[in-house]
Amino acid sequence: MTIRDVARASGVHVSTVSRTFSAPHMVNAATRSRVLTVAEELGYRPNRAARALTTGRTHNLGLIVADIANPFFPPLIKAAHAAARQRDYHLFVADTDEEPAAEEELIQAFSKQVDGVVLCSPRSSNKVLERLAERVPFVVINRRLRGAATVLMDVGHGARLAVEHLAGLGHRRVALVTGPAGSWTSDEIRTAAGQVPGVELVVIGPNAPTERGGFGAAERVRESGVTGVLAYNDLVAIGLIEGLGDLGLEVPADVSVVGIDDIVPGRLNRPKLTTVAMPTAAAGRLAVDLLIQEVAATTSLETRLVVRDSTAAPR
Amino acid sequence: MTIRDVARASGVHVSTVSRTFSAPHMVNAATRSRVLTVAEELGYRPNRAARALTTGRTHNLGLIVADIANPFFPPLIKAAHAAARQRDYHLFVADTDEEPAAEEELIQAFSKQVDGVVLCSPRSSNKVLERLAERVPFVVINRRLRGAATVLMDVGHGARLAVEHLAGLGHRRVALVTGPAGSWTSDEIRTAAGQVPGVELVVIGPNAPTERGGFGAAERVRESGVTGVLAYNDLVAIGLIEGLGDLGLEVPADVSVVGIDDIVPGRLNRPKLTTVAMPTAAAGRLAVDLLIQEVAATTSLETRLVVRDSTAAPR
DNA sequence: TTCAAGACTGCAAACAGTTGCACTAAACCT
DNA sequence: AGGTTTAGTGCAACTGTTTGCAGTCTTGAA
Secondary structure: OOHHHHHHHHOOOHHHHHHHHHOHHHOOHHHHHHHHHHHHHHOOOOOHHHHHHHHOOOOEEEEEEOOOOOOOOHHHHHHHHHHHHHOOOEEEEEEOOOOHHHHHHHHHHHHOOOOEEEEEOOOOOHHHHHHHOOOOOEEEEOOOOOOOEEEEEOHHHHHHHHHHHHHHHOOOEEEEEOOOOOOHHHHHHHHHHOOOOOOEEEEEOOOOOOHHHHHHHHHHHHHHOOOEEEEOOHHHHHHHHHHHHHOOOOOOOOOEEEEEEOOHHHHHOOOOOEEEEOOHHHHHHHHHHHHHHOOOOEEEEOOEEEOOOOOOOOO | OOHHHHHHHHOOOHHHHHHHHHOHHHOOHHHHHHHHHHHHHHOOOOOHHHHHHHHOOOOEEEEEEOOOOOOOOHHHHHHHHHHHHHOOOEEEEEEOOOOHHHHHHHHHHHHOOOOEEEEEOOOOOHHHHHHHOOOOOEEEEOOOOOOOEEEEEOHHHHHHHHHHHHHHHOOOEEEEEOOOOOOHHHHHHHHHHOOOOOOEEEEEOOOOOOHHHHHHHHHHHHHHOOOEEEEOOHHHHHHHHHHHHHOOOOOOOOOEEEEEEOOHHHHHOOOOOEEEEOOHHHHHHHHHHHHHHOOOOEEEEOOEEEOOOOOOOOO
């Protein structure tokens, strides 16, 4: 079923059929509806590959994340997909398995078949990214990059809220269980968390950004004698709570723990995790909007504190 | 950068360039390497839209799931993506938000721009699906469908293993906390679970397939006086454990609970959930392999029991 | 030496749309 | 009435590749 079949069946030229789909206002209402009904009968759908060939726009977007199975990403992917669909775009989703090389390779592979790609927390160097930005427009989430639209989530502010929350409950010594060394996020958190007056911050790390990393930090948290903890993310927090439990320390009775991200497992955890909610859905949505509208902005999204059951006043 | 630029720069005809990429054995080794280096220098990459136009194959696949954010799906998506990449395919991922209408609409939209789609646990009627199968090849996961390749996971067997595990621990009365009415999976589980000798099965349901659903069933589980429970899925199991806790019943000391799926939150839960592991990754991988190789098979994948901390001998 | 068979390569016609330009007819001015 | 604008449509060139066919050149066999 091609445009020519429809043209023949409805007695008009192909260009008219083409226009009833891509520029409906240019064709007479009567003609248009006739063409449309014929197209409907024949089950015609424009071939996007052919359209892409002439227009240069594919109506496809790429989304690259480090690990689809990491609970942090799915809500972001979901929101990005919804936003894309709303404007009749399709979304390629790709997974780099945390390897920077795969990131570059994927962007290259996407370059000719998408109108843009959204990159979540890229691991590649700035230099590589800037070079790639010449081949395909992209927007970056969770990283500052010259020459590309950027969507940031203000973790710093969230971290500050978290520490203030602990301070408000009466905690005076708080541990920061950090993530991997050299992480942009980790630095942001550390700087912001250190600025809360009346709270002494003990930095414990670096740690793997996983449950295991948190579990492994439990011993040092106990030794530090703090009454409150801000963890690098929810997985670390969950692992830490388990580790503390094994050492005979109850959360929140003995130690309060705050996570960051607000992933599903944190909500299901017992005690339910107090955490800094990252607006991942908003970030995904915004990123594709920026991409489609080709605006080169840097946006910073608000984070907020969600108080649940893993924090309480110290003994 | 088109094929013509490369042809000009390397002094051969476009068809030769085309062949060095799509049928390398047909071109002289010397010519080939010259073309390749020129292409590399110029940063040429074949335009897939143009290629798709002539060959009719897009080298894209579609993957449709009900809800990307449901922890059941990400591992499947990840595996499907990896399998696709391995054969140089790209993967569109789409989310129906649990609406059958969206499912149909998406398949239609994909039809002209993918070589096939994998459908996870479709909600549409058989009739609709069979009609759609004429427009685009697909493989279905978790549903039997005439005329389409099918990948099943043997939940029935897994459910049986779970109940046998409980029986082995000494449980004689076991509750089945079911899912929504009319679910294929729910029926499979029920039938298989009922066939274990020496165990009396109490069916409690239907319930929403969520944490909330499990939470709400706690009261009835207590009233039934069983010592073991098989839940419709891990989320239900997690909710149930929480609900039982609120009623003063400890898991596994007072009641043993087995889930189904083996999702990440179950692993992080306390107590760690004993569950029937669904081979979602294998299913995703297999589905795209079947799709690419165009084989119309029905495959049933093994499930297995993962024993963790939510089951023990009854008091 | 001649002929046949390969191995390469070039030619040109698809593939399914889009779009600048030209044309016609009707509507609008003055 | 004559000229000008405007709406609607057709024409044909173009997008970047693939691929059947035909041609050239080498190689091998008889």
